[in-house]
Amino acid sequence: MSDATYQNEALAGAIGLFDEPDALLHAAGKVRDAGYTEWDCHTPYPVHGLDQAMGLRPSPIPIICLLAGFGGAGLGFFFMWWTSVVDYPVLIGGKPLFSWPAFIPPTFEFFVLFAALTTFACVLFFCRLFRWHSPLHDADVMREVTTTRFGIVLKAEDARFSWTEAQRLLAEAGCTDIRPLPVWQASGSAAGEHDQEGVRP
Amino acid sequence: MTAQATTMTPTSAPVAMNRLEDDVFQPLESFPTGRWLGAFFVAGGLATLFLVCFFYTIIQGIGVWGNNNPVGWGFAIVNFVFWIGIGHAGTLISAILFLLRQRWRTSIARFAEAMTVFAVICALVFPLLHTGRPWLAAYWLLPLPNANQIWVNFRSPLLWDVVAVGTYGLVSFMFWYTGLLPDLAIARDRARHPLRKALYGLLTLGWTGSNRAWSHYEKAYLLFAGLSTPLVVSVHSVVSFDFATSVIPGWHTTVFPPYFVAGAVLSGFAMVCTLILFLRKFFRLEGVIAEGHVELMNKVIIATSMMVGYAYFIELFIAWYSGVAYERFVFLNRAIGPYAAGYWTMVICNVLVPQLFWVKKIRRTPMLMFPVVILVNVGMWFERFVIVVTSLHRDYLPSSWGMYRPTLVDVGLFVGSFGVFFTLLLLFCRFLPTVAVSETKALVPGAQSQGGHQHE
Numbered sequence: 026m027s028d029a030t031y032q033n034e035a036l037a038g039a040i041g042l043f044d045e046p047d048a049l050l051h052a053a054g055k056v057r058d059a060g061y062t063e064w065d066c067h068t069p070y071p072v073h074g075l076d077q078a079m080g081l082r083p084s085p086i087p088i089i090c091l092l093a094g095f096g097g098a099g100l101g102f103f104f105m106w107w108t109s110v111v112d113y114p115v116l117i118g119g120k121p122l123f124s125w126p127a128f129i130p131p132t133f134e135f136f137v138l139f140a141a142l143t144t145f146a147c148v149l150f151f152c153r154l155f156r157w158h159s160p161l162h163d164a165d166v167m168r169e170v171t172t173t174r175f176g177i178v179l180k181a182e183d184a185r186f187s188w189t190e191a192q193r194l195l196a197e198a199g200c201t202d203i204r205p206l207p208v209w210q211a212s213g214s215a216a217g218e219h220d221q222e223g224v225r226p
Numbered sequence: 227m228t229a230q231a232t233t234m235t236p237t238s239a240p241v242a243m244n245r246l247e248d249d250v251f252q253p254l255e256s257f258p259t260g261r262w263l264g265a266f267f268v269a270g271g272l273a274t275l276f277l278v279c280f281f282y283t284i285i286q287g288i289g290v291w292g293n294n295n296p297v298g299w300g301f302a303i304v305n306f307v308f309w310i311g312i313g314h315a316g317t318l319i320s321a322i323l324f325l326l327r328q329r330w331r332t333s334i335a336r337f338a339e340a341m342t343v344f345a346v347i348c349a350l351v352f353p354l355l356h357t358g359r360p361w362l363a364a365y366w367l368l369p370l371p372n373a374n375q376i377w378v379n380f381r382s383p384l385l386w387d388v389v390a391v392g393t394y395g396l397v398s399f400m401f402w403y404t405g406l407l408p409d410l411a412i413a414r415d416r417a418r419h420p421l422r423k424a425l426y427g428l429l430t431l432g433w434t435g436s437n438r439a440w441s442h443y444e445k446a447y448l449l450f451a452g453l454s455t456p457l458v459v460s461v462h463s464v465v466s467f468d469f470a471t472s473v474i475p476g477w478h479t480t481v482f483p484p485y486f487v488a489g490a491v492l493s494g495f496a497m498v499c500t501l502i503l504f505l506r507k508f509f510r511l512e513g514v515i516a517e518g519h520v521e522l523m524n525k526v527i528i529a530t531s532m533m534v535g536y537a538y539f540i541e542l543f544i545a546w547y548s549g550v551a552y553e554r555f556v557f558l559n560r561a562i563g564p565y566a567a568g569y570w571t572m573v574i575c576n577v578l579v580p581q582l583f584w585v586k587k588i589r590r591t592p593m594l595m596f597p598v599v600i601l602v603n604v605g606m607w608f609e610r611f612v613i614v615v616t617s618l619h620r621d622y623l624p625s626s627w628g629m630y631r632p633t634l635v636d637v638g639l640f641v642g643s644f645g646v647f648f649t650l651l652l653l654f655c656r657f658l659p660t661v662a663v664s665e666t667k668a669l670v671p672g673a674q675s676q677g678g679h680q681h682e
Binding site: 044046047050065066067068069070071072073074075076079081083084086087090094104105108109112113115117118120124127128130131133134135137138140141142144145147148149151152153154155156157158159161162167168170171172173174 | 439441
């Protein structure tokens with residue numbers, strides 16, 4: 026595809042497609058070393074070793090999940106104590122008001138409940154879900170990167186981005202199938218909003 | 227894994243992945259077959275029967291059930307424990323086998339998780355209906371103060387059960403949906419009709435396969451598996467506490483938690499196996515779900531069958547060894563009393579019949595294993611019936627002994643709950659990918675970097 030086709034069209038970025046996981050890993054390392062920050066890899070399944078190749082930091086989800094679990098367990102245990110001892114004490118079967126061993130099974134369940142709800146919220150937040158306006162969604166390349174191929178997207182938001190520069194970098198990294206990624210054009214208002222993100226090559 | 231090797235013998239990784247995708251998505255993208263429609267009408271009919279009995283019970287009150295004074299827990303609790311047990315195999319396959327890196331699970335995990343979610347739905351209906359006024363049940367069961375400002379009693383195992391099963395239902399759904407996200411994106415990108423594309427696009431929440439997302443996603447999936455593993459063990463343990471913490475002979479035993487968990491896994495795997503046999507036949511998924519996968523499930527069945535058999539034996543032994551007359555009587559009454567047929571159905575179907583799986587040919591031939599897994603399903607339902615009914619109908623005072631007979635409404639609700647379950651399952655098979663495609667793709671030979679390190 027020639028440059029001329031895209032002269033008057035705003036770009037959201039450029040995508041380079043690969044067929045082999047090894048080629049992807051190699052190219053991802055190159056892009057990382059070139060100093061890009063606004064870029065991503067798109068793959069049909071998790072490719073092992075790509076996190077390191079992209080230089081991603083480990084996900085904070087486990088520690089958040091752990092804290093939420095202990096928080097939930099503590100809250101649940103406190104709530105059971107408060108309802109049985111403070112707010113409305115009822116003697117049942119002659120058992121002590123604060124019969125803590127009986128509170129242990131629900132405390133465990135509260136741990137799991139809070140940890141799981143938080144993990145799910147983390148998936149939505151960190152994976153940037155609930156966003157239906159990625160420029161990739163309507164591009165033909167989306168079909169390829171959810172099937173068998175791998176894509177490296179250099180986003181226009183990056184200060185280094187230009188269509189010629191992106192082509193050069195991806196080609197240098199061993200990519201033979203480089204395509205421009207037009208901004209999202211599904212409806213008038215949405216396209217207008219995203220025009221600002223795009224740059225003109 | 228050998229099972230993996232028999233599944234995928236491709237010429238190249240992309241060809242294998244495309245074939246896998248086509249196999250799994252074909253039923254979603256074509257007009258329903260006559261078989262599917264037939265099955266859907268039967269299941270829908272039974273689900274209608276369920277609704278009729280459900281509303282009849284609400285209008286008339288639970289007096290239309292067979293529950294009576296010595297046997298206050300009839301079919302409703304039997305069915306509740308039965309369906310919760312069915313659900314446990316789904317969590318076991320998706321969570322525990324994931325943590326143990328059993329790769330064969332990928333082809334059946336999605337389906338088993340869906341089964342869990344639907345089984346929990348079927349299970350929850352019964353105790354809610356058992357309260358007589360299900361529209362108020364949420365108010366009674368959730369920790370909300372009642373009209374006199376009194377709170378629910380957290381010392382009661384029945385309330386532990388509410389917390390455990392409620393958590394289990396929610397966590398199973400979130401685990402299932404998280405697993406579905408990448409595959410819904412495939413469905414979106416394969417869709418030709420704009421409406422179809424829009425709906426799957428909406429459901430997939432904007433998934434683009436970004437590695438920045440995958441990186442978090444994989445961690446979260448691992449955490450879900452890690453949380454679900456103790457959860458599934460705790461849920462059936464808590465269900466068993468409903469019985470074990472009471473002072474009814476035959477219920478008041480410490481063996482109940484592990485015995486219930488093993489029984490849940492046995493019944494759940496038998497149900498997965500039954501359904502998988504239909505699924506791979508009707509939707510032509512023999513290439514994805516191989517004989518090897520079913521054989522491994524059958525090995526789990528024989529293992530848990532022997533654990534359950536051991537529990538049956540220990541119950542008898544302890545009843546004798548304890549020297550308590552009431553305990554001894556309950557077990558004699560189970561074996562030779564009025565419900566002896568139920569007891570021996572349970573022993574034969576759960577302990578003796580699965581021994582046939584020692585024969586490799588039976589483990590691997592769908593036609594031969596089918597009767598075995600069906601009988602295990604039957605036996606596990608009778609196990610719950612024996613536990614609930616025989617302990618209650620004759621306890622300490624012979625003057626308050628009685629008999630329990632289910633009414634037509636009881637039977638209608640039980641049979642109808644299968645209709646609800648299968649209706650949901652058939653809809654799932656039509657509209658959502660039944661195999662975790664992106665997860666299976668990652669295991670195709672050649673899918674991962676050759677020079678790179680192996681996954682943990």
